[in-house]
Every structure is written in structure tokens, then in C-alpha cells.
Amino acid sequence: KPIIGIEKMVKKYDLGGEVVMALNEASLTVEKGDFVSIMGPSGSGKSTFMNMIGCLDRPDSGRYFLDGEEVEKMNDSQLAEIRNNKIGFIFQNFNLLTKLTAYENVELPLLYRGVVAKERQNAIYESLNQVGLRDRAHHLPSQLSGGQQQRVAIARALAGNPPILLADEPTGALDSKTSQEIMRVMQDLNERGHTIVLITHDAEVARQAKRVVHIQDGQLFEDGGKFLGASTI
Ligand code: ADP
Ligand code: ADP
Numbered sequence: 001k002p003i004i005g006i007e008k009m010v011k012k013y014d015l016g017g018e019v020v021m022a023l024n025e026a027s028l029t030v031e032k033g034d035f036v037s038i039m040g041p042s043g044s045g046k047s048t049f050m051n052m053i054g055c056l057d058r059p060d061s062g063r064y065f066l067d068g069e070e071v072e073k074m075n076d077s078q079l080a081e082i083r084n085n086k087i088g089f090i091f092q093n094f095n096l097l098t099k100l101t102a103y104e105n106v107e108l109p110l111l112y113r114g115v116v117a118k119e120r121q122n123a124i125y126e127s128l129n130q131v132g133l134r135d136r137a138h139h140l141p142s143q144l145s146g147g148q149q150q151r152v153a154i155a156r157a158l159a160g161n162p163p164i165l166l167a168d169e170p171t172g173a174l175d176s177k178t179s180q181e182i183m184r185v186m187q188d189l190n191e192r193g194h195t196i197v198l199i200t201h202d203a204e205v206a207r208q209a210k211r212v213v214h215i216q217d218g219q220l221f222e223d224g225g226k227f228l229g230a231s232t233i
Pocket of ligand 1: 013014015041042044047049
């Protein structure tokens with residue numbers, strides 16, 4: 001069964017009388033091992049959809065199955081738990097703690113999960129190895145380039161071994177050469193079996209995924225134009 005099953009998701013914002021349909025019956029199925037880009041212009045609903053996939057916000061209606069669990073039935077603490085266990089987040093601005101080394105940044109989700117010291121060390125070096133940064137483990141973010149900082153953030157997302165990596169404009173703060181490098185890292189992780197959902201406004205970035213889904217006015221379309229608003233579950 002799919003790792004993500006979203007059916008007819010609706011999210012409205014009321015702007016003092018005017019209702020904006022940020023998501024208008026968006027449906028999406030993502031299989032394990034897939035690499036999907038969600039691409040659309042500013043205001044198309046990307047952030048709203050990212051917040052839904054990441055269990056950071058709730059829709060007004062629709063259904064969401066994440067790795068077999070029905071998200072819309074969960075209370076807030078269950079939502080926080082599923083978010084922490086199922087999803088590794090990667091952000092545009094890296095969101096690293098500036099006073100901690102690469103190693104210590106990657107350690108944070110493992111500390112949160114109560115992973116014991118020896119296992120933690122192995123997981124940290126394994127994650128840093130996977131993004132090619134093993135030799136920068138004890139550097140601070142300020143001693144690393146933008147691309148290296150994003151690699152640390154990717155290693156942090158990997159550390160708890162979540163079933164999904166969710167990347168929000170991961171190349172948005174990087175030049176085009178460095179963006180290419182980061183997309184190579186993402187492709188490499190996908191080849192090793194990680195399921196990736198990547199949100200971007202950049203067609204050049206989007207097309208490096210296995211599958212491109214377009215978002216326009218809160219609706220999703222398969223590359224080629226097929227409307228993804230029907231029942232998928
Ligand atoms: P994108 O990330 O693609 O730029 P968003 O998901 O941020 O798109 O926005 C989709 C639509 O929803 C836009 O019309 C935006 O103005 C509106 N919107 C998003 N967040 C809010 C909010 N908190 N309050 C009101 N309107 C919002
Ligand atoms: P240090 O602060 O010198 O890194 P550590 O206690 O972190 O000391 O680890 C001792 C050494 O063993 C480190 O230099 C690190 O490179 C190496 N090491 C430990 N675990 C691993 C691992 N899983 N993969 C690669 N190298 C490791």
C-alpha cells in the first residue's frame with residue numbers, strides 16, 4: 001500500500017469575507033521508494049500542502065493515510081508523534097543550530113527519540129557518510145558552505161531513519177551549481193530506497209525527481225495534465 005494517500009483534501013482561509021481555497025480537493029498517492037516533486041508558482045498552495053503532508057496543520061476536509069495511519073483522526077499529541085516518527089524535514093534555510101557542530105545537529109533527533117549513545121554515534125556517522133560530510137563532523141555551520149550546511153540538514157533528516165523525507169524548497173537558498181549537487185544527493189538517497197517528496201517552484205529542480213506533480217490554485221495535476229482530484233484510496 002502507498003506510504004502517502006491523500007484524498008480530496010480541502011483547506012480554506014477566510015480573509016475577512018473572501019474565502020481562499022488554498023487546497024481545493026487535492027488528491028495524491030505516493031508509493032514507497034518514489035521521488036515526487038510538487039511544483040507550482042507562488043501562491044499555488046505549496047506551503048499549505050507541505051504543512052498537510054508534514055502533519056504541521058490540519059485540513060478542513062479530506063482524508064490522509066500516512067504509512068498506514070489515518071492522520072485526520074489523530075489528536076494533537078498523536079499528530080506530533082507521527083510527525084516526528086514518519087517524516088524527516090529539509091528546509092530552504094537549513095534550520096541548523098548555529099552553536100552546535102554538524103555532528104551535534106544530526107544528533108538532535110536521536111536524542112529526542114532516546115537512542116542510546118553508541119547507537120547514536122553510529123547513526124550520526126552513517127548519516128553524515130550518506131551525504132558525503134563525514135570529514136566535516138566537528139565543524140560549526142558557520143565553517144561550512146551553504147551546500148554543506150544543507151547536507152548536514154539532510155543528514156539530520158535521515159538520522160532517525162524516517163520512512164519519508166519531505167523537502168521544502170531545499171535548493172531555494174543555493175546557487176545553481178550547488179543546487180545540482182544537492183539534487184544529486186537527493187537522487188542518491190532515493191536510489192538507496194528513501195521515499196522523497198520535494199516542494200519547489202523551480203522546474204529545473206522539479207524535473208530531477210522521478211515524478212512531477214503540478215499544483216495550481218490548490219489543485220494537483222500529473223505531469224501531462226491529468227487532474228488528481230479523484231478518489232485514490
Ligand atoms: P505557495 O506556498 O505556493 O506560495 P501558499 O500555500 O502559501 O502557496 O498559499 C496558497 C493560497 O493560500 C494563497 O492564496 C495564500 O495567499 C493563501 N494563504 C496561505 N496561508 C494563508 C494564511 N495563513 N491566511 C490566509 N491566506 C493564506
Ligand atoms: P571524535 O570526537 O574524535 O570524533 P568520537 O568519539 O566521535 O571522537 O569517535 C572516535 C573516532 O571514531 C572519531 O574520530 C570518528 O571518526 C570515528 N568513528 C566513530 N564511529 C564511527 C562510525 N560509525 N563511522 C565512521 N567513523 C566513526
